[in-house]
Amino acid sequence: MEGDKRQEQLLGILLEAEGFISGEEISRRLGISRTAVWKRIRSLKEEGCAIESVSNKGYRLLSTSGALSTAEIQNRIPPESRFRDVRVYPTVDSTNGEAKRLAAQDRTWEGLVLSEEQTAGKGRRGRAWLSGQGEGIYMSFLLRPAILPQKAAMLTLVAGLAAARAIDSLGIGVGIKWPNDLVADGKKLCGILTEMTAEPDYVDLVVVGIGINCNQKAFPPDLGEKATSLALLGGADVDRNALAARVVEEFEPLYMEFQERGDLGFLLEEYNVRCVNNGARVQVLGEQTPLLGRGAGVDKDGSLLVDTDDGKRIAVQAGEVSVRGLYGYAE
Numbered sequence: 044m045e046g047d048k049r050q051e052q053l054l055g056i057l058l059e060a061e062g063f064i065s066g067e068e069i070s071r072r073l074g075i076s077r078t079a080v081w082k083r084i085r086s087l088k089e090e091g092c093a094i095e096s097v098s099n100k101g102y103r104l105l106s107t108s109g110a111l112s113t114a115e116i117q118n119r120i121p122p123e124s125r126f127r128d129v130r131v132y133p134t135v136d137s138t139n140g141e142a143k144r145l146a147a148q149d150r151t152w153e154g155l156v157l158s159e160e161q162t163a164g165k166g167r168r169g170r171a172w173l174s175g176q177g178e179g180i181y182m183s184f185l186l187r188p189a190i191l192p193q194k195a196a197m198l199t200l201v202a203g204l205a206a207a208r209a210i211d212s213l214g215i216g217v218g219i220k221w222p223n224d225l226v227a228d229g230k231k232l233c234g235i236l237t238e239m240t241a242e243p244d245y246v247d248l249v250v251v252g253i254g255i256n257c258n259q260k261a262f263p264p265d266l267g268e269k270a271t272s273l274a275l276l277g278g279a280d281v282d283r284n285a286l287a288a289r290v291v292e293e294f295e296p297l298y299m300e301f302q303e304r305g306d307l308g309f310l311l312e313e314y315n316v317r318c319v320n321n322g323a324r325v326q327v328l329g330e331q332t333p334l335l336g337r338g339a340g341v342d343k344d345g346s347l348l349v350d351t352d353d354g355k356r357i358a359v360q361a362g363e364v365s366v367r368g369l370y371g372y373a374e
Contacts, residue, residue, distance in 0.1 A: 045187050113131045238252075257281050311342075
């Protein structure tokens with residue numbers, strides 16, 4: 044559907060309609076013939092959309108195909124959103140990479156990139172991110188924030204809270220593992236990767252990639268004990284278009300307030316309640332001997348506070364932090 048903009052527009056019209064809408068009205072809105080409308084209706088049906096056709100009434104959308112759709116996502120995003128420019132692809136190497144390519148073509152562009160599949164999805168420290176066809180949400184925000192480069196990493200925490208709130212709307216509670224994972228039942232559900240292009244004194248662009256395991260029913264043996272999905276947690280597939288739009292709705296106001304304030308003080312109370320590192324036994328992996336201690340929350344600069352076993356409180360700004368009971372860490 045990506046290649047046929049009028050078909051996307053037609054789907055948007057059907058989504059917006061309350062009940063039936065006539066072929067004549069669709070024809071008028073799209074500026075195409077009634078025959079062309081019928082052909083595009085047929086194409087939507089072939090792609091899996093359930094559309095009812097009744098003489099003298101017109102067409103009514105009963106359900107969609109479940110595929111990611113620009114029209115479906117845009118229809119759920121407020122008209123005034125800065126992320127109304129939504130690009131959906133059948134496959135890309137990574138949505139972060141595609142967002143950066145779009146930004147290079149238009150140095151004013153901000154928007155949202157999603158794909159049904161990533162052939163080279165990645166997480167922090169270059170790790171691969173399993174991105175199967177039609178199973179998850181693989182999305183990237185392209186941002187041009189008015190912040191200093193040293194503050195860009197905080198956007199990972201902003202995105203984590205936004206994604207957690209969005210998943211809450213499904214009735215599935217999740218925790219945040221600082222700095223970039225969402226977890227449920229002790230397993231990873233979502234990962235976030237933030238990348239930046241900047242000069243010493245200003246940010247050119249930031250790409251915030253979010254990967255959510257949605258409708259996977261099983262994982263490879265090496266991931267089965269560490270990963271989960273919304274379908275496994277909730278017992279049913281989720282509407283990925285609705286969830287992606289909800290992430291946008293939750294992220295945008297947090298992002299705007301972060302730009303205005305310049306730190307994370309405004310969201311710390313909620314973040315620290317959700318943060319599974321907080322109060323838990325943690326292991327901080329660095330260049331030297333791992334540090335053991337107990338998480339003491341996150342500060343307004345996005346650092347994880349750790350009370351170490353030798354009686355010190357340190358602020359961890361980056362690196363690997365394992366939480367006892369998650370992903371196999373045990374003492």
